[in-house]
Amino acid sequence: MIWLLRVIAGPLVWAAGFSAVYALHGIGCARGWPGVITPLGTLHDGALIGALVVALIAATLIFVRRPRPPMAPEDRLIAYGAWIGLISVAFTLFPVIAVNTCSVTGT
Amino acid sequence: MTLIPHPPQRALPLHREMERVWSRPPGLKGFLTSVNHSEIGLRFMALAGIYFGIGGILAMLIRTQLATPQGAFLDTALYNQIFTMHGSIMMFLFAIPMLEGLSMYLLPKMLGTRDMAFPRLSAFGWWCYLFGGLILLVALAAGMAPDGGWFMYTPLSSRTYTPGVNADVWLLGVTFVEISAIAAAVEITVTILRLRAPGMRLTQMPLFAWYMLGTSAMMLAGFPPLILGSVLLELERAFDWPFFDVARGGDSLLWQHLFWLFGHPEVYIIFLPAAGAISTILPVMCRTRILGYEAIVAAIVGLVFLSFGLWVHHMFTVGIPQMALAFFSAASTLVAVPTAVQIFAWTGTMWKGTPRLSLPMLHLLAFFATFVLGGLTGVMLAVVPFNWQAHDTAFVTAHLHYVLIGGFVFPMMAAAVYWLPLMSGRVRVRGVGEVAFALIFIGFHGTFLIMHLTGLLGMPRRIPVYPDNPEWALPNLISTLFSFMMSIGFVLFALDLLLHALFGRRSTRDPWQANTLEWKMALPVPSYNIAALPVSTDITAVSLARGEGALPGAPRGRREVLAVSSLDGKAQHVAVLPGNTLLPVVTAAMVGVFVLLMLFGAYILACTAMLGVLVCGWTWHRFGRDLRPARIEITPGQTLPDQTGVEGSLTRSGMIALIIADASLFGSFLFALGFLSVIAPGWPPPDSGLGLGALLLGGVALGALAVASGLARWSRGPLPGALAGVLALVAVLGVALLLDDPTRHARDALRAAATGYAALHIGIGVLLALIARTRAPATAAASRSIWRLWQDFTLITVAILTLLVVAQEVLS
Numbered sequence: 038m039i040w041l042l043r044v045i046a047g048p049l050v051w052a053a054g055f056s057a058v059y060a061l062h063g064i065g066c067a068r069g070w071p072g073v074i075t076p077l078g079t080l081h082d083g084a085l086i087g088a089l090v091v092a093l094i095a096a097t098l099i100f101v102r103r104p105r106p107p108m109a110p111e112d113r114l115i116a117y118g119a120w121i122g123l124i125s126v127a128f129t130l131f132p133v134i135a136v137n138t139c140s141v142t143g144t
Numbered sequence: 145m146t147l148i149p150h151p152p153q154r155a156l157p158l159h160r161e162m163e164r165v166w167s168r169p170p171g172l173k174g175f176l177t178s179v180n181h182s183e184i185g186l187r188f189m190a191l192a193g194i195y196f197g198i199g200g201i202l203a204m205l206i207r208t209q210l211a212t213p214q215g216a217f218l219d220t221a222l223y224n225q226i227f228t229m230h231g232s233i234m235m236f237l238f239a240i241p242m243l244e245g246l247s248m249y250l251l252p253k254m255l256g257t258r259d260m261a262f263p264r265l266s267a268f269g270w271w272c273y274l275f276g277g278l279i280l281l282v283a284l285a286a287g288m289a290p291d292g293g294w295f296m297y298t299p300l301s302s303r304t305y306t307p308g309v310n311a312d313v314w315l316l317g318v319t320f321v322e323i324s325a326i327a328a329a330v331e332i333t334v335t336i337l338r339l340r341a342p343g344m345r346l347t348q349m350p351l352f353a354w355y356m357l358g359t360s361a362m363m364l365a366g367f368p369p370l371i372l373g374s375v376l377l378e379l380e381r382a383f384d385w386p387f388f389d390v391a392r393g394g395d396s397l398l399w400q401h402l403f404w405l406f407g408h409p410e411v412y413i414i415f416l417p418a419a420g421a422i423s424t425i426l427p428v429m430c431r432t433r434i435l436g437y438e439a440i441v442a443a444i445v446g447l448v449f450l451s452f453g454l455w456v457h458h459m460f461t462v463g464i465p466q467m468a469l470a471f472f473s474a475a476s477t478l479v480a481v482p483t484a485v486q487i488f489a490w491t492g493t494m495w496k497g498t499p500r501l502s503l504p505m506l507h508l509l510a511f512f513a514t515f516v517l518g519g520l521t522g523v524m525l526a527v528v529p530f531n532w533q534a535h536d537t538a539f540v541t542a543h544l545h546y547v548l549i550g551g552f553v554f555p556m557m558a559a560a561v562y563w564l565p566l567m568s569g570r571v572r573v574r575g576v577g578e579v580a581f582a583l584i585f586i587g588f589h590g591t592f593l594i595m596h597l598t599g600l601l602g603m604p605r606r607i608p609v610y611p612d613n614p615e616w617a618l619p620n621l622i623s624t625l626f627s628f629m630m631s632i633g634f635v636l637f638a639l640d641l642l643l644h645a646l647f648g649r650r651s652t653r654d655p656w657q658a659n660t661l662e663w664k665m666a667l668p669v670p671s672y673n674i675a676a677l678p679v680s681t682d683i684t685a686v687s688l689a690r691g692e693g694a695l696p697g698a699p700r701g702r703r704e705v706l707a708v709s710s711l712d713g714k715a716q717h718v719a720v721l722p723g724n725t726l727l728p729v730v731t732a733a734m735v736g737v738f739v740l741l742m743l744f745g746a747y748i749l750a751c752t753a754m755l756g757v758l759v760c761g762w763t764w765h766r767f768g769r770d771l772r773p774a775r776i777e778i779t780p781g782q783t784l785p786d787q788t789g790v791e792g793s794l795t796r797s798g799m800i801a802l803i804i805a806d807a808s809l810f811g812s813f814l815f816a817l818g819f820l821s822v823i824a825p826g827w828p829p830p831d832s833g834l835g836l837g838a839l840l841l842g843g844v845a846l847g848a849l850a851v852a853s854g855l856a857r858w859s860r861g862p863l864p865g866a867l868a869g870v871l872a873l874v875a876v877l878g879v880a881l882l883l884d885d886p887t888r889h890a891r892d893a894l895r896a897a898a899t900g901y902a903a904l905h906i907g908i909g910v911l912l913a914l915i916a917r918t919r920a921p922a923t924a925a926a927s928r929s930i931w932r933l934w935q936d937f938t939l940i941t942v943a944i945l946t947l948l949v950v951a952q953e954v955l956s
Contacts, residue, residue, distance in 0.1 A: 040711050041346075048449035055453050055475070059468065060818065066465055067822045085467075110347040110438055111711075117442030121482075125450060128478050132470030141463045 043115045046099050047122015054092025054126055058133060061088055066139035085133045092130060096123040147342055147679040147715065147779045152690035158675045158697050159689070165698035166258070166672035168724050177724035179263035180671050181248050184270050186567060188245025191270075192238050195277060197638070199233035202226050204631055207591075211624040213610050213617050223608040224291035225310070229284050231294025232314060235410070236321050237277045239552055243417040244269070244328040246559060247356045249567070251332065253662035253669065254350045256341030256678045257705050261334040261794045262327075263721055264728050264764070269324035271732030276320030279739065283313040290314035293606065295403050296377070298388040298396040303381045309743060312381060315374045316739045322371050323735065329363035330801040332356055337710040338797050341661075341678045342694055342778075344713040350660065351440060355420030358444040359413055364801060365452065366409035368809035373402030376816070376897065382745070385886045385893035387816070393890035395824035397462060398816055404455035405812065411547065412451040416444065418555035419486055422508060425562050426490055428658040429505040430497025436489040443489075446482035454479060460531045469528050476526030483519060487512075503577045507558035510585045514550025518543060521596065539599025542592045549588055557581075557637065564641070565655050569668035570648030576640040583633030590626025594619045653685055664688055672698075677706055679779065694778045706778060707787070707794055718776045718786045719794050722767045731760035758911070765915045765927075773923060793926035796933070803937050810941050813901065817948065820890050828956050829891040832884055834949075841878040842946045845902070848872035849939045852909065856932035859924070862917035865935070869910035876903050876942075891952070898945045905938040 061084045065071065070081035077083055096119075103119040104112035168174040168183070178184070205226050209215040218226065248266055252259055260266050283289045290310050292301040301311040336357045340349060376387045377399060386392035388399050427434045434440070453475035456464060464472075490512075499505060521543040524530050534540060565571055598619040603610065610616050654663035664685040665673055676693030683693065691697060695704055695718065703721040708714055738753035773789040787793045821827055852868040855861030879899060886896035912931040919927045 038710060044445060045449070048445060052449055052452065055471070058471065062465065062467055063819075064822050111345075113438050114347070114441055114445075117438065118445060121442065121446045121449070125446075125475075125478060129453060129471050129474040132467055132474060136467045136470045138467060139465045141465055 040111055040115070044118040047096055047118045047120070048125065050092060050095045050099060050122050051125040051129070054088060054095075054130060057088045057092070058085055058130055061085055062139075071139055081139075089126075089130045089133045092126045093123075096126040099123075147694055147782060149679050149687075149692045149694070150676060150696045150779060152687065152692050153696065155675070155686075155689045155691075158691050159670065161697045161699070162672040162675055163670065165701055165703060165723075166670075168671070174724070176729050177726050179259075179267045179722065179724060179728065181252050181260045181263065181266055182567075182669055182671065182673075184263075184266040185245045185247075185249025187270050188241050188248060188273065191274060191277070192242035192245060193638070195233050195237040195241075197634075198281070199230050199238055200631060200634060202230040202233070204627065206230060207624040207627040209608055210620050212621070213614060215609055218608065220608050221291065222287070224606075225284065225287070225289040227606055228290045228293055228314075229280070232280065232290065232318065234548075235294060236318050237273075237280070239414045239548070240325055240410075241273050241321075242556060243359065243414065243552075244325065244332075246421070246556070247332055247352075247359075247417060248328070250563070250662060251335055251353060251356060252339070253566075253665060253673055254352055254660070255336065255339060256344065256661050256674065257335075257339045258673045258677075259703065259705065259721055260331045261339055261719075262331045262798060263703075264725060264767075265327045265331050265798075267728035268732055269327035271729045272324040272327070272735060273321055275732055275736040276317050276324070276739070279317040279320065279736075279743070280313060283310070283317070288313060295407065296399075297403075298377065298399040301377065301399075302388060302396075303384075312378065312743050315378045315381070316743055319371055319374045319378075320735065320739050322367050322374075325363055325367055326371075326802075326805055329360040329367070329805070330798050332360040333364065333801045334794055334797045336360070338707050338794055339705055339719075340708055340713050342706055342708055342713060342715040343679060344708075346711055346713075347438075347441075348713075351423040351434060351437065352417075352420035354441050354444055355416045355423065358448045359416040359420075360801075361804075362409050362413050362416070362448055362451065364805040365808045366406050366413060368406075368805055369402045369812040369815075370406035372809050372812045372816070373399055373406075376402075378742075379893070379897065382742070382747070383887070385896065386890050387820075387893055387897075389890070390825060392888070393820065393824055393826040393829055394893075395820055395890075397459070397823070398819055400459050400462065401455070401819060402812060402816065404458045405452075405815075408455040408458065409451045412447055414548065415551045416447065418511075418552045418559075421555045421559040421562075422490060422511065423486075424660070425504050425558055426493055426508055427497065428562075428656050428660075429502065429508065430494050430499045431657075432493060432497030434489065435492040435496055436485075439485055440489050443482035443485040446485075447479065450475060450479045450482065454526075457526055457531065460528055461535045473526055473528050477523055480519060480523050480526075487516065503572070503581065504558040504562040506578070506581050507554045507561065510581070511550055511554040511558070513585075514546055514554060514588065516550075518546025518548075518550045522547060534599060536605055537599035538595050538603045538605060541605050542595035542599060545588075545592045545595075549592075557584075560641070562656065563662075564644055565651035565667060566662060566665070566669060568645055568648065569651055570644055571651045571655060572640065573643040573647055576636055576643060580633045580636035580640055583629055583636060585633075587626045587628075587630025587633055591623045591630055594622050598623070672703075695776075700776075704776070706784075707792075710797075715778060715782075715784060716792065717784050717790045718778065720768065720771060720786060725767075727760060727764060731757065731764070734760055761911070762915075769919065769923075771923065787926065788923040789925060791925045791929045793929075795926055796929050799930045799933050803933060806937065810901075810944075813898070814944075814948075817894050817898075820894065821952075824890065826889070827891070829889040831956075832892070832895075832953065834882060834953060838879050838882045839950070841875045841882070842949070845872045845875035845879070845906075846939075846943055846946060848875065849906065849909075849935070849942055852913070853932070853935045853939045856913070856928065856935045859921060859928070862913045862924075862928070862931070865931070866910050866913035866917065869906055869913060869935075872942075873903060873906045873910065876906060895949060898949075902938075902942045902945060905934075905941065909935050909938050 065081040071079050073080035100119040100123045103116040168178040209217045336353050379385045386394045388394045388396045456472040457476045603616045674688045676691040676696040678693050705719050706715050707717050707719045734756040738750050741750035771788045775783040777783050848868045848871040852865045855865035884892040886893040916927040916931045
């Protein structure tokens, strides 16, 4: 079971990060966080980028600790899982940096 | 531990001994009592085939109606029922049961064991599927079928706009079938992780098993949101609890979220088993080995997770903030990568091998041509601006048919043709299948390729007439004509199967020279699969038939298999499986009575039916009570305990899988609570008036549950633990009495639902404690460990719910 958990550790970090960013985004928009100014920017930016950074650090740690060659098949799957986690976090959560508005379009 | 196989025995006496124990009685009695995985798997597939035929007939009615702009073939009310039932049948009564049946039939054979982990659960699942499907079909015949579209959006499906029983039929019937799906997911998971041949590591198992492991994990996590949504909507319709009523703190978008939290993973739940069949059949057809085994496994892991991050792309037009659009769009495009990894692995396998263009291969080539196109239009729809233009048009209908028929139906037809000799012991009659294939392939693309254009011309889905849009007439007529060609193809495919069964020659063993484990069985496969469990990779069909392996025959007159450790396949204990019994059909019938009584609004009587289910549940656990701890020789010189004295039993693994599904249900409930409190209008709700009394009772409930959890760790704990559970139950019911009227506001309805959730879990905990109490101390380890798991989960969830209510009170 430990092995299976190591394989899915990266994707689990992505799932947690994705859920956290989605939840924080919804709460922030509903509670007016974009209007709350802090020394580092708005509270909304801070919360979302903070969540992204935490997810990236966790995924990077898993990636750095992945098995290295020569690898048994079991080890290769752990390494693939680490790749999946890191790429997924970086690719799907990068909009946090690029777009952070609460405005609604398309309706 | 290296296992040395038993010496060979005479095959025929061994076969007779096994048949005595594993076969079922003839006739109706056998039909009602059978729990054998081969028979139940075949029944699933046969019934799914029948439902596919019915769904197909409904599709032809739809196409006939749309053939001309002012079609007068169906009136609007009937048309609504027909397109709703077409989608519902194909999704819930065809695709999912078909994949369940295929995996139930194949997995034990591929993994080198004799049955699924919980044979009675397989049978129970099939009866639930039969009864649930019949409810939907009878409603269709009576003109009371669901008519709100297969995703049943609120408020259209709420009582105000659907006052009849139409929506209730969908909610209750589909939930009934979902029970079957959860049951299948639990046992597929446990079978793959715990019932492999001894020594078969996870990384050595056939790719089909990896795909099914991914599928079952997705089913465990993906179906509960829909079950929760259905329960909440039914509660709203039956008792006016306003979860989706905007005027009272609800939100109709909550339904969309819960539905698509299930609905998008569902696409991959359907695709993964088909991909498993492709990964199994393709190398055999190309006379080579699969390319990139580990990359494919990694792709499965990626798909299992990423597919849960896409659901909002079905809701891009409802008014989602831009950033959420952006990251759901990113996830929707990223999911194409693991799919592409598989496509490249399969293409590489074909490149490396020497493909033979036999019928299964033709269906696989059709899969490639169709599914890749469907995938590309999927990427188009994942891009927000295009999605806004194409949303709810015929373009989406075309896309989803390319994905589902391309990604599921063609591979399933390949699978049917490929594995039929295993099921029947016969080979196909040549000719008809090839003609059927050509008609289906040409008919399909003729129907749906042009439908993309129809959609881009602006034709919405689900409209019965289009008198003001003559530009849609020609493409619709072409779609209709080709759809009839496709239908004739499917009829010929069914005829091919019939001819095969009636006139096919006897097949030789392993007719495709696949050399995989499932083809090492006798043809047609006997009830017990294999006379001995394989202990090495260099086994032959003859050696298995002569008992050269582990646990040969059935010398103790019981259905025995080996339970192994989940990663490395180390043999751990001998599991004794239950035999033929009426219990599954009776339990499913009780659930069916409950559903029907709910449907007709007889809620008090429905509670009595629930008591019947409880009695069945109590009877269910009685199997194995008479077993006494023993060590059994599995191979010469190697003995293992049977399940009676071990804590890590199959049932415990099943309970863990069930708790994962339950945790998903609970997580979905927390999502609903968070979504409504943050997004829905009409919050904060009126004062609740909950005071010290409710707080004290909540504290008593939590304290009693904590005591029960502690007692569950103690060998003499069951009776006091049950009493603590009863105290917790009384306290929770006391809290329920103090709650506000659940019809007042969504917050109050959510609290009432949470109380019901807690009461149900505490009640089941009491039942499990009493079951542990009935077992003798020497054989109670497994029962106690199951009760402990449940008790701990209940304690955690009730504590979270209590904290949330307290937080609501403090913050409001």
